[in-house]
Amino acid sequence: MIRVRVPATSANMGPGFDSLGIAFDLYNEYEISEVDTGLVFEGIPEEFCNTKNIIYEAMMKCFEKANYKAKGLKIKVIKQGVPISRGLGSSSSCIVAGLVAANCIAENKFSKDELFNIGVEMEGHPDNVAPAMFGDMVVAIIDNGRSLYNKVHIKPGISFIGLIPDFRLSTKEAREILPREISLKQGVYNVGRAALMVSCFSTGNYELLKYACDDMFHQNYRSKLINHYDEVYNKSYELGAVGCFLSGAGPTIMTMIKDDNKDFLIGIKKYLKNNNINWDVVELKVDNPGAVILKGEN
Incomplete structure (x- = not known):
C-alpha cells in the first residue's frame, strides 16, 4: 500500500498565465495499492468510480510508459483537503498522486522530473503540475514538447x-x-x-x-x-x-x-x-x- 500526499496549488498567478504556480499547505491524501484483480474505489463519489477516473488514468499512463502491467488496483481518497473545482489544483493533485503511486508500484522507473513531464502531457499546461509535484513557487514552461521548471525563493514578510x-x-x-x-x-x-x-x-x-x-x-x-x-x-x-x-x-x-x-x-x-x-x-x-x-x- 502506498500513501501519497499532494498539496493544493494556485496557478496562473496574476499575469503568469499557464506559467506561474505555487503550492500550499492544504492537502489531499490517497492510499493506492495493487490487488489481485479488478478496480476498487473508496472515498470517491460514485460518478468518478470508473476507468475515466483521473487518478486511474494517470496510473495507466505511467504503467504504459514503464511497460508494467498491474494485476488490479485499489484507489482510496483518505483526505480531501483540496476543494474541487475552486481553482486550487484538485485535478492536478489527482494526476500527480496517480503518477507517484504508479511509479512506486513499477519500482521507480522514472525520476520526479520525468513524472512531471508525463503529468503535463495529461494536464496540457505545467503551472499546476509543477508546484503539486515539487512544492514552492514555480515558473514552468513547455519547450518543444518538454516541460521545464525553476523554483522561486519567496522572501519572508x-x-x-x-x-x-x-x-x-x-x-x-x-x-x-x-x-x-x-x-x-x-x-x-x-x-x-x-x-x-x-x-x-x-x-x-x-x-x-x-x-x-x-x-x-x-x-x-x-x-x-x-x-x-x-x-x-x-x-x-x-x-x-x-x-x-x-x-x-x-x-x-x-x-x-x-x-x-x-x-x-x-x-x-x-x-x-x-x-x-x-x-x-x-x-x-x-x-x-x-x-x-x-x-x-x-
Missing part, C-alpha cells in the same frame, strides 16, 4: 489568504470564455508584470505586488463568471492586501498581506458575513516538498 467561494467553476467554461488571440500591447503588458511578480517575491519588495498582479490575459474575462468577485477583490485592497489574483481558473481569489497586517482577517470575514457572501477564508502557508510518499510498500 508575506502571508497568503485564500478566499474560497461556496460554488464550483468549471475549468472548461473558464477556458472557453478567453479570447483566442491577444495584441502585442497585451503581451508586453503581461510579460512585464510576470517578471515584476517574480522579482517582488525574490527580493521582498512587496509594495509593487499590486501592480504585478494585473493582467490582460484571463482575469478580466473569468471574473465575470464569479458572483461578488469585484466587491471582494476591491474590499481586499481596502483592508490592506498588497496583492490579489484569481487562483487557477477561479473562483478562488488569492490575497497576499504583509505579516504585520493583523486586521485583514477580521475585516474580510466581517465583510463577507455582513454581505451574506458565503466564502471560506483560509490562511495558507507555502508547501515546500510537493508530492510525498508518506508510507509505502511494493
Whole structure:
C-alpha cells in the first residue's frame, strides 16, 4: 500500500498565465495499492468510480510508459483537503498522486522530473503540475514538447489568504470564455508584470505586488463568471492586501498581506458575513516538498 500526499496549488498567478504556480499547505491524501484483480474505489463519489477516473488514468499512463502491467488496483481518497473545482489544483493533485503511486508500484522507473513531464502531457499546461509535484513557487514552461521548471525563493514578510467561494467553476467554461488571440500591447503588458511578480517575491519588495498582479490575459474575462468577485477583490485592497489574483481558473481569489497586517482577517470575514457572501477564508502557508510518499510498500 502506498500513501501519497499532494498539496493544493494556485496557478496562473496574476499575469503568469499557464506559467506561474505555487503550492500550499492544504492537502489531499490517497492510499493506492495493487490487488489481485479488478478496480476498487473508496472515498470517491460514485460518478468518478470508473476507468475515466483521473487518478486511474494517470496510473495507466505511467504503467504504459514503464511497460508494467498491474494485476488490479485499489484507489482510496483518505483526505480531501483540496476543494474541487475552486481553482486550487484538485485535478492536478489527482494526476500527480496517480503518477507517484504508479511509479512506486513499477519500482521507480522514472525520476520526479520525468513524472512531471508525463503529468503535463495529461494536464496540457505545467503551472499546476509543477508546484503539486515539487512544492514552492514555480515558473514552468513547455519547450518543444518538454516541460521545464525553476523554483522561486519567496522572501519572508508575506502571508497568503485564500478566499474560497461556496460554488464550483468549471475549468472548461473558464477556458472557453478567453479570447483566442491577444495584441502585442497585451503581451508586453503581461510579460512585464510576470517578471515584476517574480522579482517582488525574490527580493521582498512587496509594495509593487499590486501592480504585478494585473493582467490582460484571463482575469478580466473569468471574473465575470464569479458572483461578488469585484466587491471582494476591491474590499481586499481596502483592508490592506498588497496583492490579489484569481487562483487557477477561479473562483478562488488569492490575497497576499504583509505579516504585520493583523486586521485583514477580521475585516474580510466581517465583510463577507455582513454581505451574506458565503466564502471560506483560509490562511495558507507555502508547501515546500510537493508530492510525498508518506508510507509505502511494493
